[in-house]
Amino acid sequence: MHRFHLIVQNYNKLQSLVDNFERVENFDPRRDAVYIFDCSPTDTWQQELLTADRLTEHDLEWNRNLFFIRRRNWGVNHGAQLDYFRCLLDNRIPIPTYSAFVQEHYFDLENYVKEDTLPENAHYDLDQIERKFESDPETGCVFFARKGIRICVSNPVRNNHTNFFGDAAELFEGATPRCFCTDGGNFIVRPELFVNWFKKNPRYLTKGNGSYGFSHVWETRLGKILYDQKIKWVDMCRDARYETVEELFSLQRSRNEKLGEFWYDNWLWYFFHGRDQQRYPLLSVRSVLTYLFQDYLPNALLCSRDKRLEFVSPDSPRLAD
Secondary structure, X not given: OOOEEEEEEEOOOHHHHHOOHXXXXXXXXXXXXXXXXXXXXXXXXXXXXXXXXXXXXXXXXXXXXXXXXXXXXXXXXXXXHHHHHHHHHOOOOOOOOEEEEEEOOOOOOOOOOOOOOOOOOOOEEHHHHHHHHHHOOOEEEEEOOOOOEEEXXXXXOOOOOOOOOEEEOOOOOOOOEEEEEOHHHOEEEOOHHHHHHHHHOHHHHXXXXXXXXXXXXXXXXXXXXXXXXXXXXXXXXXXXXXXXHHHHHHHHHHHOOOOEEEXXXXXXXXXXXXXXXXXXXXXXXHHHHHHHHHXXXXXXXXXXXXXXXXXXXXXXXXXXX
16 A cells, blocks of 8 residues: 555646655655646647656656556546546555645746645655654644635625625625635545545536536535544644634634635535535526526536546557557
């Protein structure tokens, strides 16, 4: 059994990961593995594969601890996470002790830097992360985040002209905290927490139109799946540990320190993609119909129906064709 799987979700930016792979401290090729889930376009993905081959300079070996999986461009990076869980459930990938999800730009502190990039001066040390999990069996999720944990809350702001969602410094009147999530879905987890959930809910692995809004809803759903299991969350950058939103608020007061950011739902996205998490009334018939015909249906019609996952390497027969 592998100790860590580093699951890289890539679309045409793998060089960003490869150039900064040394930020993954104490990666052990004997115990750890890299799985790259790639949905780059047809005319560029083979160059991405050649870029992945540079990881062999770090003592990685193809089909032993380095894997490249071609997937459809569906669900942005969270679609890759769902495809990884499919592989675990189908026994195409052995379940490791820990699964570490990173977007391809996550370790790059010069390019593509935003809230879902590794914080400056953070040490993404696999040995240290392992010790955090081992020190408390109730720890389910460990993360490094620039803004701390995201507190997912219902959205009481109703405006027919704009659909407010996302960041806000305050908890609006009428808003209800629901769960936690991490920016970009970059976190480390005990994978059985998801495997057990998807065994009971397999249709979620491939259902949906794969749009941007669909992906945003999945970012919070992944957090809710963990939150509902009453795990402990560990913020490695702030040395903070908590289980519930109420516990987080109490810890913030005692430390006089901000440990998270509120994240408000997009009404339309939840109406179409997330009613299992939060039910919203019609924002307006016009806005719903506009989204239906301009976004929801086009994505539903144009998204790839090809759910196959293909493991390839530089010496794969198909590359010689």
